[in-house]
Amino acid sequence: MTPLSLDQPWGRGLSATHEHLFADGDALPTKNFLPRGLGRSYGDVCVNDGGALLHSFRRDRLISFDEVHGVLRCEAGASLADIAQVMVPRGWFPSVVPGTRYVTVGGAIANDVHGKNHHIAGTFGRSVQSIKLRRSDTGAREIGTTDPTFGATVAGLGLTGLIEEATLQLGVLPGPGIAQDTTVFGGAGNIDDYVSLDEASSAWPYTVGWIDTLDPGLRGVFFRGEHCDGPDEWLAPQPAKFTMPVDAPGWVLGRWSAKAFNSVYYRAQSMRTARRETVPLWQFFFPLDAVTAWNRVYGKRGFVQYQFVVPREAARESVPKILSHLRESRVASYLAVIKSFAAIASPGLMSFPMPGVTVALDVPGPNDADRRALDRADAMVADVGGRVYAAKDARMSSVMFKRFYPQWEALEAARDPAICSSFWRRVTR
Amino acid sequence: MICVVGATSAVAQAAIRDWAARGDELVLFGRNAAELERIAADARVRGAVGVAVHAGEITSIAFIEAAVATLPITQQALVAHGSLTDAARGMEDLRYLAEQFNVNFISGCAWTQCLANKMATQGSGSIAVISSVAGERGRYSNFAYGSAKAGLTAFCDGLRARMLARGVHVITVKPGSIDTPMTASMKKGLLFASAESVAKGIVRALDQQRDVVYLPRYWQLIMTIVRAIPERVAKRLKW
Ligand SMILES: Cc1cc2nc3c(=O)[nH]c(=O)nc-3n(C[C@H](O)[C@H](O)[C@H](O)COP(=O)(O)OP(=O)(O)OC[C@H]3O[C@@H](n4cnc5c(N)ncnc54)[C@H](O)[C@@H]3O)c2cc1C
Numbered sequence: 331m332t333p334l335s336l337d338q339p340w341g342r343g344l345s346a347t348h349e350h351l352f353a354d355g356d357a358l359p360t361k362n363f364l365p366r367g368l369g370r371s372y373g374d375v376c377v378n379d380g381g382a383l384l385h386s387f388r389r390d391r392l393i394s395f396d397e398v399h400g401v402l403r404c405e406a407g408a409s410l411a412d413i414a415q416v417m418v419p420r421g422w423f424p425s426v427v428p429g430t431r432y433v434t435v436g437g438a439i440a441n442d443v444h445g446k447n448h449h450i451a452g453t454f455g456r457s458v459q460s461i462k463l464r465r466s467d468t469g470a471r472e473i474g475t476t477d478p479t480f481g482a483t484v485a486g487l488g489l490t491g492l493i494e495e496a497t498l499q500l501g502v503l504p505g506p507g508i509a510q511d512t513t514v515f516g517g518a519g520n521i522d523d524y525v526s527l528d529e530a531s532s533a534w535p536y537t538v539g540w541i542d543t544l545d546p547g548l549r550g551v552f553f554r555g556e557h558c559d560g561p562d563e564w565l566a567p568q569p570a571k572f573t574m575p576v577d578a579p580g581w582v583l584g585r586w587s588a589k590a591f592n593s594v595y596y597r598a599q600s601m602r603t604a605r606r607e608t609v610p611l612w613q614f615f616f617p618l619d620a621v622t623a624w625n626r627v628y629g630k631r632g633f634v635q636y637q638f639v640v641p642r643e644a645a646r647e648s649v650p651k652i653l654s655h656l657r658e659s660r661v662a663s664y665l666a667v668i669k670s671f672a673a674i675a676s677p678g679l680m681s682f683p684m685p686g687v688t689v690a691l692d693v694p695g696p697n698d699a700d701r702r703a704l705d706r707a708d709a710m711v712a713d714v715g716g717r718v719y720a721a722k723d724a725r726m727s728s729v730m731f732k733r734f735y736p737q738w739e740a741l742e743a744a745r746d747p748a749i750c751s752s753f754w755r756r757v758t759r
Numbered sequence: 760m761i762c763v764v765g766a767t768s769a770v771a772q773a774a775i776r777d778w779a780a781r782g783d784e785l786v787l788f789g790r791n792a793a794e795l796e797r798i799a800a801d802a803r804v805r806g807a808v809g810v811a812v813h814a815g816e817i818t819s820i821a822f823i824e825a826a827v828a829t830l831p832i833t834q835q836a837l838v839a840h841g842s843l844t845d846a847a848r849g850m851e852d853l854r855y856l857a858e859q860f861n862v863n864f865i866s867g868c869a870w871t872q873c874l875a876n877k878m879a880t881q882g883s884g885s886i887a888v889i890s891s892v893a894g895e896r897g898r899y900s901n902f903a904y905g906s907a908k909a910g911l912t913a914f915c916d917g918l919r920a921r922m923l924a925r926g927v928h929v930i931t932v933k934p935g936s937i938d939t940p941m942t943a944s945m946k947k948g949l950l951f952a953s954a955e956s957v958a959k960g961i962v963r964a965l966d967q968q969r970d971v972v973y974l975p976r977y978w979q980l981i982m983t984i985v986r987a988i989p990e991r992v993a994k995r996l997k998w
Contacts, residue, residue: 332953355793388769391801392801392804393800394800394804405797416805
């Protein structure tokens with residue numbers, strides 16, 4: 331796997347100049363660099379403007395596999411796409427996958443990513459048994475889950491050293507299909523329907539909702555799925571059908587086109603006769619991967635994703651409040667995803683998930699007004715004890731960051747002195 | 760069994776993955792022992808039934824002869840080692856230039872010849888040799904590399920004719936620009952192909968016993984045009 335861009339993050343729109351270095355298994359640079367995976371983070375956690383990026387996507391070898399217990403040792407530049415492609419035919423699958431499979435193991439650890447099964451499996455870091463970490467000051471060392479460095483490295487934003495290898499527990503896969511069930515919810519301007527549906531679905535391994543943030547009624551579609559068998563053609567992913575060849579024109583960004591898109595999408599979902607169907611797991615987990623360079627949809631100005639989580643007790647009240655604030659501030663969005671996190675402890679000091687409800691929405695080419703609205707939303711999130719996800723961010727203020735992650739100084743203390751990112755400089759200012 | 764020379768190159772690694780995925784048996788040669796071990800481990804996890812590695816000075820004739828002598832029956836081979844010569848440095852440093860010719864031309868011919876002789880005793884086999892479109896015309900920017908590849912291309916083309924009656928197939932592979940760690944810092948045009956796609960072309964060419972393949976195919980057209988440019992124009996181009 332190669333990144334779409336060596337400089338830009340997924341959300342694009344940043345101007346950054348880098349020196350590009352490639353991890354080769356030897357000594358690390360001694361000043362100002364940042365480890366990098368496939369650059370699928372939306373903002374500047376994978377950017378180091380004015381410094382070097384140490385790319386690890388070529389260090390992507392699988393090292394050993396225990397077929398009996400499903401334990402894989404691999405280099406940190408291996409992508410979940412590659413691992414899934416090799417392992418699905420053998421009946422194994424990564425324990426946790428984000429909404430794209432084009433992420434590296436190192437990146438998945440460094441952001442401690444979550445997936446549609448958070449309520450069962452917790453974060454990606456929980457499937458990591460051991461990490462080989464190389465620091466510029468103390469060299470390479472194997473760290474297990476009880477080592478204090480482990481907690482700083484998982485969700486450590488690449489700052490504690492270069493992750494060179496990792497040992498992962500994969501999950502058993504009964505077949506390449508997902509039995510999916512779709513239900514529409516909402517309309518009354520709250521998330522009560524969603525919460526009841528979600529609670530009633532806790533036995534399903536994968537659950538996620540799509541919510542129309544432009545609709546005052548907050549209508550949405552709830553998906554739940556479980557692994558099942560499927561035809562052999564589903565063992566391998568379909569190659570991407572379409573590449574965004576150029577940047578989309580500006581009007582695609584607009585609020586009206588978002589509104590139209592959301593209505594059409596909602597109607598298509600609610601009119602579908604088959605509410606239960608079996609789909610290839612690739613389509614269920616990674617719908618956006620079907621379009622290469624899908625991020626060009628939002629044009630040259632780029633976009634950020636705003637993903638926040640609020641604690642369970644506060645969710646029913648604060649989620650609708652925050653969403654109506656964003657709607658009234660005209661922060662347009664096509665896709666908003668809603669998901670509940672369970673009370674499963676994350677192994678990372680700085681992990682994003684907490685027991686509660688998370689919402690992620692795209693904000694194309696944010697202008698000053700959008701930024702102010704998002705700052706206001708940050709305050710609403712902080713007031714109820716929630717936080718915003720660093721992997722998707724390019725804008726939160728350092729004041730807010732420190733409220734979301736009061737433990738940040740422990741990561742600063744564990745930081746490799748030669749490593750930094752644009753994100754870290756920005757939020758720890 | 761498939762034998763790979765220069766197994767640590769990006770294209771070779773990608774081809775090895777494809778062969779591993781279909782359960783082939785592999786023997787890998789290269790300079791860097793630690794890297795070879797990693798590539799072998801990767802191939803095993805991906806499904807290769809047996810992988811042996813031999814690290815050594817792959818430009819040494821003694822090593823080449825000894826290595827090929829130990830090979831079991833070999834149906835397919837890939838000769839993939841090479842080095843992107845810095846043309847400007849070669850103009851100042853003749854020892855460097857000679858070393859580069861040794862890597863890109865002489866040792867490439869030696870491996871191909873040695874493998875072909877072995878396959879002739881088996882009565883069958885196919886060898887894909889990675890040359891380059893750079894060998895089709897000496898250009899301002901990379902004539903040192905290009906001339907070595909021109910030699911390699913001519914050698915393979917002739918050897919193919921010689922070995923025809925003995926059941927051995929020699930394939931000249933001419934990739935265009937490949938997107939690898941070596942080229943990552945270059946400004947990239949649309950013409951850069953991934954190592955993975957070039958590797959797929961090589962795997963296919965070996966299975967189909969092709970003669971000469973351009974990878975990706977549009978390079979055949981591009982090179983037809985490049986060759987047609989009159990020398991009095993070409994000599995003024997800094998390309
Ligand atoms: C379409 C899409 C859907 C997504 N869905 C989800 C989702 O559902 N859930 C979720 O949690 N996230 C999601 N994400 C975010 C994505 O999973 C994370 O940003 C992930 O970390 C990206 O991995 P990467 O390999 O691209 O790493 P990069 O973005 O390149 O880097 C991410 C961080 O990891 C560090 N890093 C990378 N490699 C190493 C290494 N070898 N050693 C040390 N540090 C390293 C970097 O320094 C950086 O801080 C999504 C992203 C996209 C584009």
